[in-house]
Amino acid sequence: MSERPLSGGRITPGVVQIGDTVRRPTSLRSEFVVELLRLLEQRGFEQAPRYLGQDDAGRDILTYLDGQVPVRFQQWTDTQVAAFGRLLRAFHDATRGSRLAGDHEVVCHHDPGPNNVIFRDELPAALIDFDMAEPGSPLEDIGYAAWTWCVASKEPLETQPGQVKVLVDAYGLAGSQRDAVVDAILDRQLRNARFWTETTVEVTDHQRAERIAWSHREHAFTTTNRQAFEQALA
Ligand SMILES: Nc1ncnc2c1ncn2[C@@H]1O[C@H](COP(=O)(O)OP(=O)(O)O)[C@@H](O)[C@H]1O
Ligand SMILES: [Mg+2]
Numbered sequence: 057m058s059e060r061p062l063s064g065g066r067i068t069p070g071v072v073q074i075g076d077t078v079r080r081p082t083s084l085r086s087e088f089v090v091e092l093l094r095l096l097e098q099r100g101f102e103q104a105p106r107y108l109g110q111d112d113a114g115r116d117i118l119t120y121l122d123g124q125v126p127v128r129f130q131q132w133t134d135t136q137v138a139a140f141g142r143l144l145r146a147f148h149d150a151t152r153g154s155r156l157a158g159d160h161e162v163v164c165h166h167d168p169g170p171n172n173v174i175f176r177d178e179l180p181a182a183l184i185d186f187d188m189a190e191p192g193s194p195l196e197d198i199g200y201a202a203w204t205w206c207v208a209s210k211e212p213l214e215t216q217p218g219q220v221k222v223l224v225d226a227y228g229l230a231g232s233q234r235d236a237v238v239d240a241i242l243d244r245q246l247r248n249a250r251f252w253t254e255t256t257v258e259v260t261d262h263q264r265a266e267r268i269a270w271s272h273r274e275h276a277f278t279t280t281n282r283q284a285f286e287q288a289l290a
Contacts, residue, residue, distance in 0.1 A: 064125055064171070065185065067257050070115075077108060079115040085187045086116055091156055092163060092186055093118070101150035103143055103182040121182050123174035129204060132170070134222045137205050140180040141226025144168055144201055147183055148194050160191035168197050169204035198227060199240025207241065209277035217281070217288035224289060234289045238282055245275035 059072040059079070070081045093107040105118035132140075144165075151163035165172070166188035174182040206219040224237060249271035252264050259267075278285065 078118045123176040138226035164192035195240040200244040
């Protein structure tokens with residue numbers, strides 16, 4: 057059967073579709089990802105690929121999920137953001153108290169931007185790309201998601217704080233943790249800059265510099281508008 061390259065990701069070269077499967081070169085994270093996908097299956101979480109084993113080329117085989125993955129970050133409607141908040145919550149809940157979560161509250165996806173979400177009928181429908189997943193606090197994913205779904209320094213501030221609230225409300229974050237959301241956003245922006253500084257992922261020097269600069273720009277924008285975000289969440 058023929059292989060169709062699945063471009064769009066920025067990290068893993070060689071992801072392809074064969075029939076109704078995806079083949080992904082294994083990585084150092086594969087073992088954890090396999091266990092995570094099995095856990096999600098056991099716990100009845102349907103909005104992620106299933107793990108089907110390894111092929112002869114040593115690649116991980118996953119189910120191909122129908123739908124669209126956005127090619128770039130853009131402005132989303134409140135309906136889309138709320139649907140993603142519920143999806144993220146369902147994912148975290150499916151990992152809570154598991155052996156994989158260990159001493160932590162949940163397993164975090166750690167890269168839950170729109171670029172790792174399958175949309176159907178214009179709505180977030182499934183999560184993909186669990187290579188960064190590790191035990192952690194839900195706030196780590198909420199911070200990253202708030203940034204990548206709702207905050208953009210190149211757009212007017214206007215509706216952004218309200219949309220972070222939409223995300224956090226749909227997620228159902230406990231009142232006591234809402235104070236920590238803005239710090240979580242700022243933390244993820246700095247962590248992203250660090251990631252692109254240190255990563256061995258193959259990128260050109262120009263791409264690397266751009267992604268680091270973007271993360272710092274977003275961090276400065278969030279810092280400047282901190283009060284507006286905090287007020288919306290209060
Ligand atoms: N299970 C899947 N179902 C459908 N498409 C997928 C699936 N896994 C990956 N893709 C497609 O392949 C692209 C790259 O895969 P991804 O796992 O996100 O790699 P990267 O680590 O490069 O971000 C995605 O943007 C998506 O378009
Ligand atoms: Mg990806």
